[in-house]
Amino acid sequence: xxxxxxxxxxxxxxxxxxxxxxxxxxxxxxxxxxxxxxxxxxxxxxxxxxxxxxxxxxxxxxxxxxxxxxxxxxxxxxxxxxxxxxxxxxxxxxxxxxxxxxxxxxxxxxxxxxxxxxxxxxxxxxxxxxxxxxxxxxxxxxxxxxxxxxxxxxxxxxxxxxxxxxxxxxxxxxxxxxxxxxxxxxxxxxxxxxxxxxxxxxxxxxxxxxxxxxxxxxxxxxxxxxxxxxxxxxxxxxxxxxxxxxxxxxxxxxxxxxxxxxxxxxxxxxxxxxxxxxxxxxxxxxxxxxxxxxxxxxxxxxxxxxxxxxxxxxxxxxxxxxxxxxxxxxxxxxxxxxxxxxxxxxxxxxxxxxxxxxxxxxxxxxxxxxxxxxxxxxxxxxxxxxxx
Amino acid sequence: xxxxxxxxxxxxxxxxxxxxxxxxxxxxxxxxxxxxxxxxxxxxxxxxxxxxxxxxxxxxxxxxxxxxxxxxxxxxxxxxxxxxxxxxxxxxxxxxxxxxxxxxxxxxxxxxxxxxxxxxxxxxxxxxxxxxxxxxxxxxxxxxxxxxxxxxxxxxxxxxxxxxxxxxxxxxxxxxxxxxxxxxxxxxxxxxxxxxxxxxxxxxxxxxxxxxxxxxxxxxxxxxxxxxxxxxxxxxxxxxxxxxxxxxxxxxxxxxxx
Ligand SMILES: Cc1cc2nc3c(=O)[nH]c(=O)nc-3n(C[C@H](O)[C@H](O)[C@H](O)COP(=O)(O)OP(=O)(O)OC[C@H]3O[C@@H](n4cnc5c(N)ncnc54)[C@H](O)[C@@H]3O)c2cc1C
Numbered sequence: 001x002x003x004x005x006x007x008x009x010x011x012x013x014x015x016x017x018x019x020x021x022x023x024x025x026x027x028x029x030x031x032x033x034x035x036x037x038x039x040x041x042x043x044x045x046x047x048x049x050x051x052x053x054x055x056x057x058x059x060x061x062x063x064x065x066x067x068x069x070x071x072x073x074x075x076x077x078x079x080x081x082x083x084x085x086x087x088x089x090x091x092x093x094x095x096x097x098x099x100x101x102x103x104x105x106x107x108x109x110x111x112x113x114x115x116x117x118x119x120x121x122x123x124x125x126x127x128x129x130x131x132x133x134x135x136x137x138x139x140x141x142x143x144x145x146x147x148x149x150x151x152x153x154x155x156x157x158x159x160x161x162x163x164x165x166x167x168x169x170x171x172x173x174x175x176x177x178x179x180x181x182x183x184x185x186x187x188x189x190x191x192x193x194x195x196x197x198x199x200x201x202x203x204x205x206x207x208x209x210x211x212x213x214x215x216x217x218x219x220x221x222x223x224x225x226x227x228x229x230x231x232x233x234x235x236x237x238x239x240x241x242x243x244x245x246x247x248x249x250x251x252x253x254x255x256x257x258x259x260x261x262x263x264x265x266x267x268x269x270x271x272x273x274x275x276x277x278x279x280x281x282x283x284x285x286x287x288x289x290x291x292x293x294x295x296x297x298x299x300x301x302x303x304x305x306x307x308x309x310x311x312x313x314x315x316x317x318x319x320x321x322x323x324x325x326x327x328x329x330x331x332x333x334x335x336x337x338x339x340x341x342x343x344x345x346x347x348x349x350x351x352x353x354x355x356x357x358x359x360x361x362x363x364x365x366x367x368x369x370x371x372x373x374x375x376x377x378x379x380x381x382x383x384x385x386x387x388x
Numbered sequence: 389x390x391x392x393x394x395x396x397x398x399x400x401x402x403x404x405x406x407x408x409x410x411x412x413x414x415x416x417x418x419x420x421x422x423x424x425x426x427x428x429x430x431x432x433x434x435x436x437x438x439x440x441x442x443x444x445x446x447x448x449x450x451x452x453x454x455x456x457x458x459x460x461x462x463x464x465x466x467x468x469x470x471x472x473x474x475x476x477x478x479x480x481x482x483x484x485x486x487x488x489x490x491x492x493x494x495x496x497x498x499x500x501x502x503x504x505x506x507x508x509x510x511x512x513x514x515x516x517x518x519x520x521x522x523x524x525x526x527x528x529x530x531x532x533x534x535x536x537x538x539x540x541x542x543x544x545x546x547x548x549x550x551x552x553x554x555x556x557x558x559x560x561x562x563x564x565x566x567x568x569x570x571x572x573x574x575x576x577x578x579x580x581x582x583x584x585x586x587x588x589x590x591x592x593x594x595x596x597x598x599x600x601x602x603x604x605x606x607x608x609x610x611x612x613x614x615x616x617x618x619x620x621x622x623x624x625x626x627x628x629x630x631x632x633x634x635x636x637x638x639x640x641x642x643x644x645x646x
Binding site for chain 2: 008009011012013015016019020023049050051052055064072
């Protein structure tokens with residue numbers, strides 16, 4: 001179905017992203033990312049030069065100033081994911097633009113913005129967002145990483161786990177406990193820098209998929225963080241700040257789900273029309289045809305939903321529970337599409353050299369991170385009935 | 389220094405390319421139309437010079453149907469300061485002579501110190517347009533260059549031919565054409581796309597340029613008829629049983645080839 005959210009600027013930008021992938025994010029390079037477990041910095045910086053990352057940084061700090069218009073981000077997501085080998089780059093870019101930069105743009109003090117955003121626009125500084133702890137995932141309020149007030153700053157102790165871009169990050173937006181209890185105003189966001197004494201973040205985790213994008217464990221032992229690194233400058237705002245950016249994070253995951261589903265449909269069409277069985281292409285079997293029809297319809301509906309959510313987000317009207325619906329619904333559909341796509345590839349759909357196989361394992365986490373799909377449903381239900 | 393780059397939009401060589409059997413023209417509606425890669429390389433020559441020499445103006449000039457606006461914008465997004473797009477129904481199916489007249493007239497309006505073009509387009513493959521333009525403008529031309537050096541008041545380069553590589557140079561103003569031995573062109577970035585929207589894009593018609601496409605006193609190449617190429621028939625196979633030479637000569641004589 002023809003989409004109508006993009007204008008000629010977005011289409012021109014689409015060509016930029018495609019050309020970028022062709023020249024800078026080749027399949028050979030992606031193999032290297034897999035081997036290293038991270039995307040190399042040169043590629044991230046080249047992506048920044050072309051405006052593929054840094055979209056959410058305001059213009060006055062060297063970015064594109066598109067934090068409130070997700071459409072360019074969505075084009076980047078679509079075109080990075082389409083060829084199937086460059087998903088790790090989509091991960092790195094997404095963390096920077098949707099999970100790290102927004103906290104500085106929305107809540108950073110002028111000094112914090114001046115200091116970090118220009119460097120984030122060029123990817124000289126990569127960011128990450130660290131909330132999850134070994135003992136606190138869905139139940140974020142049981143987070144135990146503490147930031148004790150001392151003269152001139154805070155002393156941080158604790159650990160974070162499953163942090164995307166956690167190893168490569170130079171600046172981690174870290175959810176810490178600055179109060180005594182676990183009320184919302186007991187938490188704050190601190191900017192913790194690579195190289196601060198007592199901050200260790202080189203433990204890369206071995207995952208089921210997304211091998212080319214680092215996910216790390218972070219440890220803090222008596223890390224001194226100066227007052228100037230408290231996001232916004234006032235303690236106790238952490239929860240409120242997180243809430244404000246949740247719609248974007250969830251929209252972003254939903255858009256990835258739609259883009260991956262569309263790509264999977266393209267790969268599956270190509271595969272089933274060329275693969276022969278019983279003297280005919282696999283696509284000639286009625287079962288295949290019906291499954292492809294289902295997948296194509298799902299992709300249309302996914303985009304219709306994402307496009308609507310993008311428009312609302314652009315007007316500042318996408319609520320947290322609407323974004324929760326988008327996140328769980330789109331990633332659930334994505335999973336069905338991918339499962340079907342793998343099935344239609346037969347044994348080849350289980351081989352890592354096929355894009356569908358990689359997309360399948362990469363996508364498994366989409367229903368887990370950014371808030372699990374169960375928690376998303378809980379949020380939606382709460383918006384309907386309250387806590388009863 | 390003002391450099392004008394001649395940009396051409398062509399059907400993507402990697403995609404479907406068909407000729408309409410009715411008009412004899414390339415089917416633009418069904419093909420993916422892109423800037424010819426060699427003209428992008430020509431643009432790179434100009435932009436690279438402009439990067440290194442402040443005050444250089446790079447201007448893109450194209451003669452193309454209305455739908456080519458996306459390609460014109462791409463030139464601006466790549467870094468050209470301004471663009472001129474000549475569009476006119478009277479130019480549909482224009483031959484090289486008419487196209488050269490139009491380009492020369494447009495160049496007269498824009499003004500130039502140097503004109504850079506691709507050596508030949510991937511669709512028309514004429515290869516003489518840059519020389520024709522130079523002739524009409526009365527300036528020297530260096531064509532088929534595999535390497536270009538711009539050093540005011542001169543432009544120089546290596547002209548490749550089958551027999552020799554020739555070092556050539558000319559005093560500006562001049563026209564040069566380049567081969568695909570030149571570096572791959574840069575591609576636009578986000579900021580380029582946004583900046584392009586604010587750059588001047590001049591659209592000119594034949595009237596604006598004072599050119600009469602129907603001028604019967606000029607010599608023109610026009611298409612009279614077009615036919616589908618007949619399917620290939622099986623060739624003649626000569627098996628050598630001592631008289632292959634005679635058979636071969638007989639075949640060539642029969643087809644009036646010797
Ligand atoms: C690859 C990867 C990247 C990640 N990146 C980041 C990152 O960059 N930053 C970050 O902070 N975190 C990140 N995470 C962490 C992720 O957000 C958490 O894993 C997720 O929120 C779930 O938390 P948990 O793992 O502790 O699971 P738990 O909270 O322990 O949940 C276990 C199960 O119980 C269910 N459950 C929990 N509570 C409820 C409830 N109230 N009702 C119904 N069911 C419930 C869950 O849905 C789940 O099925 C990442 C995780 C992975 C795997």
